[in-house]
Amino acid sequence: MCGIIGYVGKKDKTQSVLMDGLTNLEYRGYDSAGIAYFDSQNIEILKQKGKVHTLSSLIEKPISTCCGIGHTRWATHGKPTILNAHPHQHGKFALVHNGIIENADVLKTKLSEEGYQFYSDTDTEVAVALLDCFYQRNHDILLSIYELMKRLEGSYAFAILCEDDPDSIYIAKNESPLIVGVGNLEMYVASDVPAILQETSKYIIIEDMEYGKVEKDGVHIYNMEQEEVSKEILTFEGTMDSAKKNGYAHFMLKEMMEEPDVLKNLFQSYWKDPDAWKKNLPDFEKYREIDIVACGSAYHAGMIGKCYLENYLGIPVAVSLASEYRYQSIFSRQDKLVILVSQSGETADTLACLKLVQDYGMDTLAIVNVVGSSIARIADYVLYTNAGYEIAVATTKAYIAQVASFLLIALAFSKTHLELEDVKNLYVVQKQFLEKHYSEIVNQLSDASRIFFIGRQVDYAIAMEASLKLKEISYLMSDAYAAGELKHGTISLIQEGTPVIAVVTDPNIAEKTISNIKEVKARGAYVILIISSQLDESFDWCDQKIVIPKVSTLLMPLATILPLQMLAYDIALAKGCDIDQPRNLAKSVTVE
Ligand code: M6R
Numbered sequence: 001m002c003g004i005i006g007y008v009g010k011k012d013k014t015q016s017v018l019m020d021g022l023t024n025l026e027y028r029g030y031d032s033a034g035i036a037y038f039d040s041q042n043i044e045i046l047k048q049k050g051k052v053h054t055l056s057s058l059i060e061k062p063i064s065t066c067c068g069i070g071h072t073r074w075a076t077h078g079k080p081t082i083l084n085a086h087p088h089q090h091g092k093f094a095l096v097h098n099g100i101i102e103n104a105d106v107l108k109t110k111l112s113e114e115g116y117q118f119y120s121d122t123d124t125e126v127a128v129a130l131l132d133c134f135y136q137r138n139h140d141i142l143l144s145i146y147e148l149m150k151r152l153e154g155s156y157a158f159a160i161l162c163e164d165d166p167d168s169i170y171i172a173k174n175e176s177p178l179i180v181g182v183g184n185l186e187m188y189v190a191s192d193v194p195a196i197l198q199e200t201s202k203y204i205i206i207e208d209m210e211y212g213k214v215e216k217d218g219v220h221i222y223n224m225e226q227e228e229v230s231k232e233i234l235t236f237e238g239t240m241d242s243a244k245k246n247g248y249a250h251f252m253l254k255e256m257m258e259e260p261d262v263l264k265n266l267f268q269s270y271w272k273d274p275d276a277w278k279k280n281l282p283d284f285e286k287y288r289e290i291d292i293v294a295c296g297s298a299y300h301a302g303m304i305g306k307c308y309l310e311n312y313l314g315i316p317v318a319v320s321l322a323s324e325y326r327y328q329s330i331f332s333r334q335d336k337l338v339i340l341v342s343q344s345g346e347t348a349d350t351l352a353c354l355k356l357v358q359d360y361g362m363d364t365l366a367i368v369n370v371v372g373s374s375i376a377r378i379a380d381y382v383l384y385t386n387a388g389y390e391i392a393v394a395t396t397k398a399y400i401a402q403v404a405s406f407l408l409i410a411l412a413f414s415k416t417h418l419e420l421e422d423v424k425n426l427y428v429v430q431k432q433f434l435e436k437h438y439s440e441i442v443n444q445l446s447d448a449s450r451i452f453f454i455g456r457q458v459d460y461a462i463a464m465e466a467s468l469k470l471k472e473i474s475y476l477m478s479d480a481y482a483a484g485e486l487k488h489g490t491i492s493l494i495q496e497g498t499p500v501i502a503v504v505t506d507p508n509i510a511e512k513t514i515s516n517i518k519e520v521k522a523r524g525a526y527v528i529l530i531i532s533s534q535l536d537e538s539f540d541w542c543d544q545k546i547v548i549p550k551v552s553t554l555l556m557p558l559a560t561i562l563p564l565q566m567l568a569y570d571i572a573l574a575k576g577c578d579i580d581q582p583r584n585l586a587k588s589v590t591v592e
Contacts, residue, residue, distance in 0.1 A: 001074035001586040002086075002098035003028040004178065005195060006159040006169040008067040009186025009216045015063040017188065017199060018070040022052045024195040027391055027587035028098075029074025032085035036094035037068030038166040043094045047085035051581075066216070069159040069169060069189070071096035074586040077104070078121025088125040090116070091132030092163040097124040098191060099155035099176040100591045107151065127152060131160070141165060145172050145211045146226060155348065155591060157206075159189045172211035176590050177346050177374055180204045180219050182233055187214045192346075192588075193236045193372070194389060201236040205377070237371065250579045252392035252473070256565055260430040262387045262397045263404050263558060267423045269386070270408050277412060282363055282381050284413040287337045290317045293325045293353045294341035295589065297399045297468060302341050303461035304557050305406030312410035322349035323592070332360035339365045343390060343398035344588040345373025352592070354378055367405050369398045383409070392580045393587045394473050396565050399465065403557055422552035426559060429549050433562040441528055441544050442570045448499050451478035452520075454486065455503035456513050458557055463503050466564035473582050474572040483516035496524035501564075505532040505548060505556045517542075530564065532556060 003025025007017040018035050026033075033055040034047030048055040052072060071086035077100075078084040087094040101107075104123035107130055112118070116129045130151060134144035141162050155175035162170065169189050171178060181188030182202040190196045193203050204219060206212075210229065212221035221229050248254035270277045290309060292302035299321055306317040320328070322340075326349060338357045342350045345368040354364055354375055366379035369387050376382045385401035411418055445451060451470065453463035460482045467480040481490055483502070494500070502517045504510050521527050521541060528544040536547050551559045572579050 001029045001076070001588065001590050002191070003072040003195065004069070004096050004098050004157055004159050004189065004191045005071075006069040006171075006189030006214070007186070008167065008169050008214060009183065011064050011066050013186070014065050014068045015059070017196075018068050019052070019056060020198065021188075021190060021195045022055070022070045022072050025191055026052050026072050026581070027393065028191060028590075029072050029586040030581050031073045031075045031080030032082065033070070033072045034085045034087050034096075035068055035070040036087040036089070036096070036161055037063055037065040038161065039065065041163055041166055043089065043161055043163055045087055045089060045094060047082055047087070049080055049082050049085065067161065067167060067169060069094070069096050069161055076100050076591055077123045084120045084122050086124060088120065088122060088128045090125070090129040091135065093128050093131050093135070094161045095124065095128040095131065096159050097127060098157045098590060099174070101127055101152055101156065102154035103152065123154075127156070127158070135162075141170060142211070142213060142222065145170055146222070146224070148172070149174065149209065149211060149224065157191065167215060169214045170212070171206060171214060173206045174208050175348065175351075178206040180206065180214055182219075185216050187216055187219060189214055192370075197236060202233050203236060204231045204233055205372075234372070250392065250569075252394055252396060252569055252579050255390055255392055255397045256562070256569065257434055258388065259397045259400050259434070259562065260427045262401050263430070264423070264427055266386060266401060266404050266408065270412070271420070274412055277408070280381060281383060281409070281412070282337060282365055284313055284315065284337070284409070286335060287315055288335040289333060289337075290315050291325070291336065291338045291357075292317060292319045292341060293322050293338060293350060295322050295347050295349055297395045297465055298341040298343060298347075298350070298402060300461055300465040300468065301399055301402035301406070302339070303464070304403050304458055305339070305341070307458050307461070308406045308410040312414040312416045322347065322353045326352045326356055330356065330360055332362055334361070337363050337365060339367060340375055340379060341367045341402055342373075342375050343369045343385075343395050343402070345370045345375040346588050346590050347375070348590050348592050351375055351378070367402055369401065391587070393582055393585045394469055394568070394579075400558055400561065407554060416554070418552065418554055422555060426551055426555045429551055429559050430562055432549070433559070433566065436563065436566065437570055438544070438546065438563070438567060441567060442574050444526065444544070445476065445499055446571055446574050448476060450493070450498070451476055452490070452494070452498065452500045453478060453480040453503070454483040454500060454513070454516060455480070456483050456509045457506055459503040459506055459513065459560075462557055462560050462564070463501070465561060466501065466503070466568070469565055469568040470571065472585065473568055473579050474575055474577055475583065476571065483513045486516060487519065491520065491523065494520050494523045494525050498525050499528065500525040501528045501530065503530045503560060504535055505530075505560050507535060507553075510535045530560060532560075
């Protein structure tokens with residue numbers, strides 16, 4: 001969370017690089033934004049509550065400076081106010097931060113005893129005050145940053161300005177992403193490459209516990225032995241094309257519209273040459289157990305992945321939330337594979353799990369969308385979902401690509417077969433769903449005080465994802481339950497008119513779910529049935545019905561989620577919500 005940008009180079013470019021970079025990074029957080037730059041020797045700071053465009057209104061005359069840093073915030077310590085917004089300043093330093101300083105309270109107390117006064121509630125201000133404290137003693141910027149890193153606990157990516165060196169940006173990193181973009185007599189600092197892709201595709205990755213100095217004509221990076229490390233300049237192969245709305249009202253809508261083609265491309269890349277496709281993957285035959293670890297929607301994709309891998313590879317799979325997995329007992333086995341699923345490849349909890357299981361010597365496979373992200377770089381094996389750049393906070397096309405990736409693994413390593421015709425049919429079904437709107441259901445649900453989703457097995461996993469999508473962007477209280485679990489407590493919440501969205505596509509357990517639906521109907525629920533055409537009988541007693549046309553069983557989850565994503569979108573639209581940047585959220589969750 002939080003986006004960091006920095007630029008050192010040409011006087012007439014700093015303002016545009018900082019402001020464009022912040023706009024590109026806004027998906028990482030949008031509570032407040034700020035910039036710091038040199039006005040001759042002095043640091044000037046502008047910060048504002050709210051989104052980046054509110055910051056632009058503070059710039060009264062063009063900023064002419066060679067060097068500056070910027071930040072868009074997702075609040076961790078203290079409310080989203082101007083005082084808590086970054087950059088933070090003490091003494092000669094201004095600093096922006098992505099991460100959490102875990103020992104900030106202890107450090108703050110000590111610094112207060114030394115006479116420091118704090119104006120904000122943030123952990124970041126403590127870091128810049130401590131940096132200033134070291135600098136007052138040793139008058140050496142790099143040494144002070146090194147001392148700072150030795151004292152800080154937690155995660156951070158810092159970009160720092162110091163009034164004693166107005167031609168440089170200083171940086172430090174631990175556990176939060178940070179790259180340096182390389183230009184011609186100009187350099188960039190950013191949380192990710194796409195933030196600066198319109199300027200350069202050449203970049204350097206800063207690793208954990210590295211720090212350094214970025215000048216317009218060079219970069220010097222050091223490790224905690226205080227030795228300079230040589231860094232490879234990489235080239236980013238992606239483009240910014242998919243980062244445009246292309247006439248759609250929202251990125252989420254545009255990204256849903258891309259889903260059929262994302263899947264088509266994924267299946268084509270597999271079918272072209274299945275052996276080549278699986279060449280870089282681990283040999284699944286050698287594993288007796290699989291753990292799938294992920295957060296949010298990626299976790300829901302993992303739940304469907306479990307069904308594919310267990311049913312078709314016959315390997316037992318446990319699916320865990322990364323935030324829980326990292327603190328539970330790890331049962332290390334050489335014949336266990338751990339699969340980490342992440343769109344961004346930067347999610348702090350998932351990344352921590354990856355490092356943890358690698359310390360135990362277990363094999364790891366990352367299913368990741370963002371090329372070159374931390375999780376992709378660190379895992380032993382990577383399967384890219386190739387869904388393209390996803391901007392909307394609510395994931396749609398990346399989620400569906402994660403589900404499809406699990407299916408492709410099942411196909412590649414088992415005798416299960418899928419006909420090309422089935423995939424073509426899925427494409428048509430998806431396209432049809434993307435044209436459909438369910439205005440009656442939207443009206444019915446928009447004012448509901450709570451909504452229940454139910455299903456069993458794969459349908460339960462879909463119910464969970466649909467419920468998350470709805471609450472994330474429409475702020476409606478909803479929850480998903482395993483259909484058989486209701487009568488163990490939750491059914492007491494069902495009253496006359498309570499909306500229950502029931503997903504029934506798995507023929508093996510359809511009857512059981514139908515019985516559960518009848519139970520809630522008998523208690524007054526307003527039932528919206530999502531049912532596959534094969535199972536659709538005369539369910540006249542349901543209040544609403546969405547029928548999923550005939551699709552191969554293997555592909556069914558890839559069809560069923562579409563109308564549910566669209567429903568969430570339409571409800572959020574009807575309620576006037578900020579669909580692409582919902583309240584309190586960020587696209588990339590880089591703090592624990
Ligand atoms: O980047 P990741 O896939 O690791 O992100 C995991 C979750 O934060 C993410 O799926 C989140 O739940 C989405 N905003 C849901 O739409």
